């Protein structure tokens with residue numbers, strides 16, 4: 001079992017897609033409006049993923065040290081800069097989102113056990129880099145609105161109200177994988193990718209009734225899992241024609257429920273999210289207050305503090321051909337509510353959850369504990385618990401990977417606990 005911790009940081013910077021060896025007309029032809037003088041700016045959001053074992057203090061790494069390194073090596077240098085000039089790397093290869101992510105990895109790798117860099121240019125475009133040479137991932141997001149009903153080809157109780165025709169604003173994220181061009185910094189023409197996703201997926205599905213208007217769903221139940229599988233079919237070859245590979249389709253039915261169809265269907269995942277509000281204090285009862293403060297900082301204050309913990313539970317499995325689901329959704333929600341939320345919500349974790357009388361309730365340790373609570377009940381539902389992700393705050397989260405096979409890729413990372421920091 002592995003543990004990954006994520007630390008978020010931000011910087012604001014401008015860039016311009018402009019190659020001095022080309023004429024103005026050629027630059028405009030190649031990069032469109034992005035070639036315009038003097039460039040455009042973004043509020044970049046950076047997420048650094050670090051992997052490791054949980055130490056005796058219940059942390060993978062001390063997050064305030066991590067924060068300091070990210071500041072020193074990256075954000076202090078890039079914030080309020082013109083990216084094309086700030087680092088020599090960007091004169092060689094333009095500062096596209098994917099190339100900035102790659103170069104940030106190189107800057108941090110000597111200092112931190114880094115397993116992933118994610119960089120958001122805006123909420124519709126981001127890149128991931130996982131240390132694979134010039135290979136990187138670009139994700140675009142969009143949405144469509146559609147009606148569906150989960151037709152009761154089995155007992156209607158399984159689907160509850162979903163047997164009535166109703167609708168959703170589906171949020172769609174499409175991730176492609178490709179090689180960063182050593183000069184333009186791009187793996188793909190993002191505008192062309194957006195057009196493909198609009199033309200092949202959004203346009204046919206938007207404002208439709210999936211069961212009636214899309215022949216594919218005449219016989220197949222339009223669950224989130226099956227819709228993401230269908231979108232994967234629709235997009236695979238047109239995306240290949242752009243010179244990149246479709247890596248993942250993630251489809252949200254709502255903020256609380258989404259499906260991933262990754263690596264051409266070799267990996268299918270289903271995630272539900274929830275939250276609980278709780279107080280905790282990071283302190284080892286066997287150590288002095290001074291020592292605890294030295295290790296945990298403000299988090300060791302004697303009376304505790306609290307968070308809205310946001311929790312994501314991801315299961316892995318095959319889509320059942322009858323129900324169209326990877327896991328019985330009602331059953332999964334019930335387990336998460338009864339076994340986790342009821343136990344943690346509105347508690348002082350150190351005192352109210354017996355396990356944490358002796359174990360320091362860092363995010364890493366809480367996520368590890370939750371993964372142990374959920375593993376066998378989910379198995380009893382016929383699925384496999386894949387990942388537990390716990391956000392202590394928007395800046396700090398940790399992921400426990402519960403299967404042995406997956407390490408260290410974008411959709412599959414790993415591991416144990418993390419120190420969350422205030």
Ligand SMILES: [Zn+2]
Nearest residue numbers: 148162166168
């Ligand atoms: Zn629905």
Ligand SMILES: [Zn+2]
Nearest residue numbers: 280299307420
């Ligand atoms: Zn805390």
